[in-house]
Amino acid sequence: MRSFSIQTFGCRANQAEAFLWSDELQKKGLRYEKDPSLSDLVLVNTCTVTRKADSDVRKFIRRIAGCRPDARIIVTGCYVQRAPEEFKNIPQVWRIYTNQKKKELIPDLLTCIRPQGAVSAFPFRSRALVKIQDGCNFRCTFCIVPRVRGMSVSLEKEKILAQIRKFIDHGFREVGLTGIHICSYGQDFQSPSSLLELIEEIENLEGLDRLRLSSLDPRFLSFSLLEHITHSEKICPHFHLSLQAGSDKILRLMGRKTAVADYEQILACLRRHSPQASLGADIIVGFPGEGNKEFEQTYRFLEKSPLTYFHVFSYSPRPWTEAASWPQVEVKVKKERASLLRRLGQKKNWDFRRQFVGKKCEAIVINKNEEGARVLTSNYIKVSVSSCSPEAREKIRVRITKAEEMGTQGKILSQRNSIP
Secondary structure, three states: OOEEEEEEOOOHHHHHHHHHHHHHHHHOOOEEOOOHHHOOEEEEEEOOOOHHHHHHHHHHHHHHHHHOOOOEEEEEEHHHHHOHHHHOOOOOEEEEEOHHHHHHHHHHHHHHOOOOOOOOOOOOOOOEEEEEEEOOOOOOOOOOHHHHHOOOEEOOHHHHHHHHHHHHHOOOOEEEEEEOOHHHOOOOOOOOOOHHHHHHHHHOOOOOOEEEEOOEOHHHOOHHHHHHHHHOOOEOOEEEEEEEOOOHHHHHHHOOOOOHHHHHHHHHHHHHHOOOOEEEEEEEEOOOOOOHHHHHHHHHHHHHOOOOEEEEEEOOOOOOOHHHHOOOOOHHHHHHHHHHHHHHHHHHHHHHHHOOOOOEEEEEEEEEEOOEEEEEEOOOOEEEEOOOOOOOOOEEEEEEEEEEOOEEEEEEEEEEOOOO
8 A cells, every 4th residue: 555545524523533643644655645546545534414415425436446446445433433334335335433442443544554765745735724622522412423422521721722823833824613412522621611712721821823713502601712713813713603503493302402692692702792703503494393484484584683694404324322213303394494595504604795796815825737726714714816926824814806696706915934
């Protein structure tokens, strides 16, 4: 084996794991290959949160097995945890690791790989991700994640800080904190800690420019945490919330134990204290019990909210979850409602981006190609530029020149904090 690739499905926690795997395998002498069809070894980190996620994993494995029959495929993650038997009869699947065995994956591989000599390290992504916790202690009626990930377990603070220092030393200017339920961070320690305490320590690290937070549960956003993240000079003004619905009835059926009025207060607070922030949300459409009235309530809530984008998921019954046994909304109806919400989300995002035309923003170069590059502003606007001398991961300033429905254009003004 001389080359490897990693294909991640689902959450950013999977992407954070891929960061560490990529680093370890390159240290051993394997070359990172972005195109999995050109790789000797393909690691597949799966997701099972929806039926589509399962389908996407199967399609990917079939494609790689077809175009690269000699490749060795390793599968792990939540789909494997839920149904490992579905992968045992696929000839190209070399090894299978459930979530419970995931820590053994890289050590096992390293015993099989002969050192190939030094290789030039290639970053898995332009922005580093650190998984600070795994698992979830809650039992929403739609969610399979606690069954396949287990209870919430937090990574020790010293290990998190060490990972971030390492990323800073490797030239990363932005680090993202991710997990399954990061608002639960530290609650499982013998001496309980909190996400806020962790953030405050990370912000003191020398060389860190930007800290981005992954999905936040609005049920566990304290005033002190909201106050801090909206006033911090290092935390990106980009906040994504796991809202799921804008109807009190549907929230109760989901087992969310919160109300739309609570969401409205949190979003108003975020917008008031961080007026330029990008505000996002996860929304499930077509949940059992959602009639026209409940959908209309969600639509109107989203329409008048300060949200600037939302990820819309059609409800998908999952094994072992309570809601899977309830009367289901018709597939056709779910598709129609999802389409309406996505169109609304596109309009709101366009309106948000147009506010920044002519303005200067700090950004990170996330990728380059022959036509130019894409950069990401601190408030989560992806901007295409036609000319870009800075490389990926470098910090620059950009002026946004145009915001169209399907994209944003800009011009690089200056390069700051160049990576040596």
